[in-house]
Amino acid sequence: MSDTPAIEFVGVHKEFQSHGETVHAVRTLDLAIGQGEFFSLLGPSGCGKTTTMRMIAGFEDPSAGTVFLDGKDVTGVAPNKRDVNMVFQSYALFPHMSVFQNVSFGLERRKVAKAEITRRVGEIIEIVSLTGMEKRAPREMSGGQQQRVALARALVNRPRALLLDEPLGALDLKLRQQMQVELKRIQREVGITFVYVTHDQGEALTMSDRIAVMQGGRIDQLGTPREIYEKPATRFVAGFIGTSNLLEGEVRSIDDGIATLSSAPGDCVLVPVPGSVAVGDKLEISVRPEKIELERGTEAPSDCSVVAGTVSEVVYHGTSTNYAVTTAAGPEFTVFDQNAANADDLAVRGDKVFLYWNAQHSYPIGV
Amino acid sequence: MSRLRRNLAPYLLVLPGGLWLLLFFAVPMITMLSLSLQQGDIVNGYAFTGHWQTYVDAIGNYRTQLFRSLLYGAIATIALIVLAFPVAYWIAFYGGRRKATYLFLLLLPFFVSFVLRTISWRQILTDEGPVLGPLKDIGLLGDSFHVLGTPFAVIAGLVYNFLPFMVLPVYVALERIDPRVIEAARDLYADPATAFRKVILPLALPGVFAGVLMTFVPASSDYVNSAVLGSSSTTMIGQVIQAQYLATADYPTASALSFVLMAVLLIGVFTYARALGTEDVMKVAAR
Incomplete structure (x- = not known):
């Protein structure tokens, strides 16, 4: 493996004309995806993730900027001359060809010898567990099987990078989870860079080495799943990835890197801050629902962030119980309580409760 | 009672169509078959004699016209494929939001009667008409040059009159192709020409197949174009058949010729379906 990124975007901008209006699909994007990385582009529909992927494949040309594959400028190069392959959202298998013909299509275009084609197709079909189905037509297969054919058809060419456009979107939940594990295994086995486009944050978190969260044609945050979940850089990321409790306040005092925020009487909100934050600054913080403890009673625990409130909703989820709690601090809090230790729910609707969490689990957004 | 009704329902539903077929297809067919085996004349009436010789004579006397019809029909069909495919392709892939408008424009001339349209072609192509006249005046064409009365005029008329019957089925087939399938071919190293040959064309074949059936059969048995645009040599x-029925009133020969034409076309169509592998075609069409 070299240090050259498998895929690199430098100042890439893409705009479309739609109904006489200019739509900026991607705005000055700089991005480097490493060799062998499992990289996800995550965001809601219309965020520019698919356009970004299509520019890697060559189906769209950037309006400005440069796209590099393995350090080589490929801006304006036709899709058939790019060493990347794509797995399409609806698979886009050739309906008039058998599984074998579908998978061998790319190799035949590249004039690979017949014997070599047979060998490589057999090999990849085994990897995606479709042995014995070579003669089937795509429409004779289930969605999950078609998905594997699409994967094999792309992987058999040993591309520099594999592009996957919401490949699991059409599968049901069980199959999707199964394929997530499978995809991860296949990626480890073949060692190819995967670029994965999805709007499913769970999928991105479980599979990716790194994630770029996109919104409005820009990358809001780029990082490992853990960084993105634990330290959301923007309000959007905090809300889009999992559930966040957002709190606003003014810094009242800072003691040893821990700021105390203004809060309702009796409450206390602490947050670790970097040196750049000063007393008087306005801060927005995010707290994940599973970090919060819920306690019934009248006496608040002392050394944590504490917010008093009233339980407004209790939803039993099997592995956890979710509480919605209205507070004087403003927002309605969401709290996940693991059902490991408690056979019974901690509180019922209407109970007065205290919510508390370790100061380290408050995260200031955008500082 | 309700079970009886349920069992009867399908037959009741098929009844109108069945009656229609019986009245307007089966009965005339049998009448015509009987007619073709009768002898006599219009004045003294015809009587059934089982005279198969009529068929032998009809084929012997009119085989030139029969072959010519099949030839014209075949040439017209090939020309139709060549002309209609690009039109259908363009509307399907580049028509954007105006697809329906383009299809409507294509069909617009066909709201005018078939015969009227053909006659207006005759006005356009006449020797001193708006096309040939000026060309002759400036000396680009000789004075004796003519289009009317030639096989070209007849075949061109057939092509013009049957164009929608080729464009529409080809368009429908092309329109059904998922654009991502074409992108997939391009992604898998196919240049545009290869993607067309390996993916678009095979997927459009069912449409071409249907178009051929819808144009070759009526074009081969057409009589308006050659009557209006052709001459005795076309x-x-x-x-x-028309002349035998209406002018000569030789019903047996006319009926026999109709059956011969039908038989030849059926054999042609089945051979064609076999050669092209209808099963594959239908499989693709059924996806």
Whole structure:
């Protein structure tokens, strides 16, 4: 493996004309995806993730900027001359060809010898567990099987990078989870860079080495799943990835890197801050629902962030119980309580409760 | 009672169509078959004699016209494929939001009667008409040059009149192709020409197949185009049949010729379906 990124975007901008209006699909994007990385582009529909992927494949040309594959400028190069392959959202298998013909299509275009084609197709079909189905037509297969054919058809060419456009979107939940594990295994086995486009944050978190969260044609945050979940850089990321409790306040005092925020009487909100934050600054913080403890009673625990409130909703989820709690601090809090230790729910609707969490689990957004 | 009704329902539903077929297809067919085996004349009436010789004579006397009809029909069909495919392709892939408008424009001339349209072609192509006249005046064409009365005029008329019957089925087939399948071919190293040959064309074949059926059969048995745009040297079998019925009143020969034409076309269509592998075609069409 070299240090050259498998895929690199430098100042890439893409705009479309739609109904006489200019739509900026991607705005000055700089991005480097490493060799062998499992990289996800995550965001809601219309965020520019698919356009970004299509520019890697060559189906769209950037309006400005440069796209590099393995350090080589490929801006304006036709899709058939790019060493990347794509797995399409609806698979886009050739309906008039058998599984074998579908998978061998790319190799035949590249004039690979017949014997070599047979060998490589057999090999990849085994990897995606479709042995014995070579003669089937795509429409004779289930969605999950078609998905594997699409994967094999792309992987058999040993591309520099594999592009996957919401490949699991059409599968049901069980199959999707199964394929997530499978995809991860296949990626480890073949060692190819995967670029994965999805709007499913769970999928991105479980599979990716790194994630770029996109919104409005820009990358809001780029990082490992853990960084993105634990330290959301923007309000959007905090809300889009999992559930966040957002709190606003003014810094009242800072003691040893821990700021105390203004809060309702009796409450206390602490947050670790970097040196750049000063007393008087306005801060927005995010707290994940599973970090919060819920306690019934009248006496608040002392050394944590504490917010008093009233339980407004209790939803039993099997592995956890979710509480919605209205507070004087403003927002309605969401709290996940693991059902490991408690056979019974901690509180019922209407109970007065205290919510508390370790100061380290408050995260200031955008500082 | 309700079970009886349920069992009867399908038959009741098929009844109107069945009656229609019986009245307007089966009965006339049998009548015509009987007619073709009768002898006599219009004045003294016809009587059934089982005279198969009529068929032998009809084929012997009119085989030139029969072959010519099949030839014209085949040439027209090939020309139709060549002309209609690009039109259908363009509307399907580049028509954008105006697809329906383009299809409507294509069909617009066909709201005018078939015969009227053909006659207006005759006005356009006449020797001193708006096309040939000026060309002759400036000396680009010789004075004796003419289009009317030639096989070209007849075949061109057939092509013009049957164009929508080729464009529409090809368009429908092309329109159904998922654009991502074409992108997939391009992604898998196919240049645009290869993607067309390996993916678009095979997927459009069912449409071409249907288009051929819808144009070759009526074009081969057409009699208007050769009557209006042709001459005695371009007479097609449809004209012969028409003349035998209406002018000569030789009903047995006319009926026999109709059956011969039908038989030849059926054999042609089945051979064609076999050669092209209808099963594959239908499989693709059924996806």
